[in-house]
Amino acid sequence: MNTQRYPVRVATLADIAEIVRITNSAYLAESFCIQGARTNEADVLQQMGNGQFLVIDDVQANTGSPALLGSVLWSISGERGYLGMLAVDPQAQGQGLARILIGAVEQRCRAADCRYLELTVINLREELFPFYSAFGFTRASTLPFPAPEKITQPLHLVQMRKVL
Secondary structure: OOOOOOOEEEOOHHHHHHHHHHHHHHHHHHOOOEOOOOOOHHHHHHHHHHOEEEEEEOOOOOOOOOOEEEEEEEEEEOOEEEEEEEEEOHHHOOOOHHHHHHHHHHHHHHHOOOOEEEEEEEOOOOOHHHHHHOOOOEEEEEEOOOOHHHEOOOOOEEEEEEEO
């Protein structure tokens, strides 16, 4: 994967609408068990206060406004880094953009002397466990889903962890 072709940058407030669009599009795969949109502009703005979004621009877009191919949230708490809301525009999936974004988070967490990188996955998204395992993540624990009013069937989160 040519990371020079897809440079990663820190998102700005001007990227919020695109982060919402990409995230909600990518997370439609969870509509079988979670109702409603994955995120909104207020949520992304709040998350920006807790961490940073990293984004990949769509340099081919001629829309006149920012267009993104992918985004990911990362934050740090002590020796633990967190990776969340990883999203790649469905039309750009399969090009290695998730790999680039995960690598960018890992690099930043290592630079901040984190010992671990963690993420959470809905237990019903079985296809994601081998995906994240290929990046070195292993199942660590389970957590309750933070918005039980949005679920349409029993589920929980699986915390996955990678030693850095």
